[in-house]
Amino acid sequence: MLFRSAALAGCGSSDKLIMGTNAAFPPFEYTTSQGLVGEFDGIDVAIANKIAENVGKELQIEDMEFDGLVASVSTGKVDMVVAGMTATDERKQSVDFSDPYYVASQVIVVAPDNTDITSAEDLKNDKTVGVVLGYTGDNIVTNDLQLAEDKVTRANRGIDIVQDVKNGKLDAVVIDSATGKALAEKNGLKIVEDPQAFETEEYAIAVKKGNTELLDKINETLSEMKASGEIEQLAMEYDEKLAENNQ
Ligand code: GLN
DSSP states (O other): OOEEEEESOOOSSGGEEEEEEEBBBBBBBEOOOTTTTEEEEEEHHHHHHHHHHHTOEEEEEEEOOOHHHHHHHHTTTSEEEEOBBOOHHHHHHHHHOOOOOEEEEEEEEEEEEEESOOOOOGGGOEEEEETTTSHHHIIIIIIISSGGGGGEEESSSSSHHHHHTTTTOEEEEEEHHHHHHHHHHHHEEEEOOOOTOOOOOEOOEEEEEOOOHHHHHHHHHHHHHHHHHHHHHHHHHHHHHHHHHHH
């Protein structure tokens, strides 16, 4: 698999603020011919750009597997992870999280004519289910629903696993709400919501434990963006942008 990186022109690594992400998660991060930073675009890219402005550095983006992001930031390979990452208790043991900036939950993506999956509980009826490796959705199907191992397929990219519902290889994919909706729309699939089974999750930005200097700047930027309504605005803008481009 090919992961790319992009930076605005600039020199010297200390001039850069390095963001780790997994750019297969629209509307938060995805690649496109003309992105906000190189080929990268999305709500998280826009937020990270503001943070970089606030710390007076240029944003550099490192695209990698979602499962490796926590290790990358805790070993200092990247300065922060902005990846629609849910601030879970487990991850809090390895990294420090900013204030939350977005509330999501999991949804189930199924074929448009599917009638036998109307709740999370229905996935237990021998359904083949896809998730992205290491996502909260993976944790839910593995630990909460306890689906049989041979029924679960784990992929590295949300974009790819949803294709498997489209081509009939999988009955369902469990994935975050905004991304599930964007990908379902793009692929002519259907969303099943089950708020009782899927709790709300808060997205936050991760930094290396103890990096309070950067964390304070991140929180400052987020609180300004929240107060001005900019984050909501971005969410609406990217919804429309993706619908138009059918990303
Ligand atoms: N919110 C989910 C998680 O943190 C998925 C994030 C993502 O794919 N980028 O696990």
